[in-house]
Amino acid sequence: MKLPVSAFTTSIILGAGLVSISLASILIKLCPAPPLVISTYRLGLAAFFYLLVSTVRRKPVWRAFDKTQRKWALFSGMFLCIHFVAWISSLSYTSVANSVVLVQIFPVFVALGSWMLLGEKPNRLTLIGIFLALCGSILISSFDESGGTSRALGNALAIVGAIGAAGYFIIGRKLRTHIDTLRYVSFVYTVAALLTFLITFSARQPLTGFSASTYLYLFAIAMIPQVIGHTSLNWALKHFSATTVSIVTLSEPLGASVLALWILHESLSDVKIVAGLLILCGVALTILGERKKD
Secondary structure: OOOOOOHHHHHHHHHHHHHHHHHHHHHHHHOOOOHHHHHHHHHHHHHHHHHHHHHHOOOOOHHHOOHHHHHHHHHHHHHHHHHHHHHHHHOOOOOHHHHHHHHOOHHHHHHHHHHHHHOOOOOHHHHHHHHHHHHHHHHHHHOOOOOHHHHHHHHHHHHHHHHHHHHHHHHHHHHOOOOOHHHHHHHHHHHHHHHHHHHHHHOOOOOOOOOHHHHHHHHHHHHHHHHHHHHHHHHHOOOOOHHHHHHHHHHHHHHHHHHHHHHHOOOOOHHHHHHHHHHHHHHHHHHHHHHHHO
């Protein structure tokens, strides 16, 4: 008999998921491998893990999709590839605080994309959220002069990463109504991993020859924030509302910034704090506005 899961247990698992995803940017900063290599290992190992689980559980992945669904899943994998390549690359140029805050604006792009592509007109709450998040993004990008052109490039890459995540979620919202989470992520992660590998190979980035500590970082990046972190959040969706989980995940930039301050000794300026608060408040309002329409 399946025993009910207590609220305490679900909260612990959700908390573990948040800590895991907050560690992603720190582990990436500490890993000496090139960004494309990190992206390839993160997606490749995660795809292998989920494909292995699908096989053990006898849930064939390919047959879960019809021809049209496969086409959209391919696009979803492409957007996920863009997300990880751009966001992980951004950490080589900008601070953890900037990167994780800017990439978190993806719900804003989801709302804008749904409006332009799906005809889902946003309500007033969503529009206010979009405005605040975009103001915060402009503020953090325009007044952050500590790193010059390099920092600006990193901020731009983080925003591209947010756009990639938005495309992944917009398509996923449509496909997930027909396909279970395990088979969906197995297919999409595999597509994203293959695309990332092709980009890394074309860029002539080495995938081998690293030190044992570097391989350990690469394994940790795939297992902790991707497999443990994202799986915990998906599991939590069975016990908490999507709104609750979405808003709780907004604490990731706070967790990552605190860890960066402690481990990497990255400072937080007043502009970053104000801009970050604007962005997170805007994203929270956007999520609430989107859920209110449902």
